[in-house]
Amino acid sequence: MSSEDTNPRARRPDRGATALLTDRYELTMVAAALQDGTADRECTFEVFGRRLPDGRRYGVVAGTGRLLDLVADFRFGDDELATLDWLDGDTVDWLRDYRFSGSIDGYREGELYFPGSPVLTVRGTFAEAVLLETLALSVLNHDSAVASAAARMVSAAAGRRMIEMGSRRTHEEAAVAAARAAYLAGLDATSNLEAARRHAIPTAGTSAHAFTLAHASADGPDERAAFAAQIATLGVGTTLLVDTYDITQGVANAIEVAGPGLGAVRIDSGDLGVLARQVRDQLDALGATETKIVVSGDLDEYAIAALRAEPVDSYGVGTSLVTGSGAPTAGMVYKLVEIDGIPVTKRSSHKESPGGAKSAIRTARRSGTVVEEVIFPTGGTPPETPGLSATPLQIPMIRDGEPVDDLPTLPESREHLARALVTLPWEGLGLSRGEPAIPTRTITGRDR
């Protein structure tokens, strides 16, 4: 973990059209809408979450950058159309020419969100905008779930170094996106090499138990041989995994082989708090006072917080992070809210939400602490906020089908989130279950 590089190439690998990463019903709706003219009506769709996952105080918007790239590749080529032989010819012809030509606005990546926040607003004809439902939700629901969990872990770690190493516990492509979301949320590095290639995220990692076990001979284990081989290749600044056999012996072997200049030791099992203290004492007694301690193994935000008083220098987090720590999806929905200027809303159940396109501001005291989020009809007058600053939360992302210039980069979004988190009232960063950190006030368009 001690050596790490940042790859400056942030390019995506070549990939095919993304247009089939969607649900069949979007295409059948387009087909029916083309026949009766609904296809061309001007629409506004909004992405929002009705609530935060149980007990969470805030959510973190993530995935927008990925989504904008995927929308650019949302085309129906011959290969895609060949698989849609159940569609009528007019619809196939329309899909062949499809490219999104509308506009997208939204909360920037790394922005906090709360129940009802209009995190993405898609404007265009019904047919062109309805097609993006599944892709938009897949990306935002996954990435925001991971970033929201990761941000809590970063808070819990209180400045200590954190490495994302959860690739093995999630789908192989979701792993790349999870590494990106984790980095956005403030983690320092990832184990995932594709995330380095695609998103220029620093990587970390040195060895697994298999490496130590692989140095066994007919005479038994040979941990020292494994450590020596690793140091010969990765240098004395590397991190040695010391809990394959006996941890105390492992630490002794590590310092014997590496000397007191060893970069770090990693502990991956057992009572991490107790072991960290023992290992710290042992390292100090051996003169390895600068050797760091990395812990890993089923850590979530609560376990990270519980280790705050222990001599831990770095956390490796995996399963809990990539699965959203109990909330594996953000639960956002993509809803038609306006058609030809007419506000519309489903109204058969408690799922009701106000129709009409919505704008949002967040108010703050002079100290910077945020007070509330206010959602109001787009085009209406923003509410008065006497004595408070008011920051608009939506930024333009796509205009006439083209990404706007100067969209935030991933490092910029990462900094934005770090700044946003410190604006929360202090209880907003609590790990215990609670209400959203700030209330949301919705001014409906019904008064208009």
Add this chain to the structure above:
Amino acid sequence: MSSEDTNPRARRPDRGATALLTDRYELTMVAAALQDGTADRECTFEVFGRRLPDGRRYGVVAGTGRLLDLVADFRFGDDELATLDWLDGDTVDWLRDYRFSGSIDGYREGELYFPGSPVLTVRGTFAEAVLLETLALSVLNHDSAVASAAARMVSAAAGRRMIEMGSRRTHEEAAVAAARAAYLAGLDATSNLEAARRHAIPTAGTSAHAFTLAHASADGPDERAAFAAQIATLGVGTTLLVDTYDITQGVANAIEVAGPGLGAVRIDSGDLGVLARQVRDQLDALGATETKIVVSGDLDEYAIAALRAEPVDSYGVGTSLVTGSGAPTAGMVYKLVEIDGIPVTKRSSHKESPGGAKSAIRTARRSGTVVEEVIFPTGGTPPETPGLSATPLQIPMIRDGEPVDDLPTLPESREHLARALVTLPWEGLGLSRGEPAIPTRTITGRDR
């Protein structure tokens, strides 16, 4: 939902090398192992889960077919190597020539597994086999988590039609794999179009609330116009979504527009049991006795089971399915168990498991009901099972780096699982939390 097609093309789209879908530490281990000769030692790695998710009675192996394809593409081309500039030249040269040349055996897709089951066995040199850790775990942990949850839902549905529609609640590529795992587990169709292209899975889907809302005018909603447009395009056999406004009026509108030959109505919100009964009565009273009822909206295996007595014809399942219904990852690990014929195992903690390559059989009574799983040292004598049949659970998958002929197809694996589930003792199919459906007996190699 009423019309559906099976696309016979099961090809994967072109995609790049998969070699970077892995963790940095695998490459640093290869680098160190190349320097001291460990790279060439003959190894056996095994994939297994130490336990099932809390309270689950069985797990379902899924993802193997995808994994074998991804292993074939696990190559380091110039693009990949360019991002690994922190590696030494010898390692880069070795990676450039890399292709897996060992063997892989495992539980076939659709096989049940239990704690400790050796679901995948990878044999090769240390360097070539250690590289596959992350990819193998990502695929198996994700797909098995989804299939394991899906199989419970299929049991709960007791033969009623089920449609997977969870793409929007998971990463866009995980969605394709989830659709595949759900089909393996017995669901009838998916909403996901890429899953149809890649895996020849039947698709389903007709319309969302947005389609009905999009027919609103300045005079207000016009549900009938939406239904008429849908029927004009998709035919009277289609499924109309009736809960956008008032469900009773929606059903009346649906039959008025479609006539009593309407294929189905879908209810997506509210108390689905109560609504299904009301809607059934209303449909019958309108003469639409053959019109089916599809329900969707936050269904999990418990909600599906609770609707068993109601007049529901089809279930649409989403969030809960693609997130593994509380267990979003199967928690399998990839462990070195043998090197140059020497059994090895980590032994510093409770994570201990017996070293040495393992084989497995499952015993059954004459009735077909399974009795126990027995894990024993590979190469050793299988245990006697008087009065019981004994089925070996591992099949060859890759030999000398090449997939063996006649690997099970996805439909074959789907049938295999359906047959396997009926061999469980009756309590094994219970939805409540419990112990594994059958015990696992492990005969260790320590006696050898």
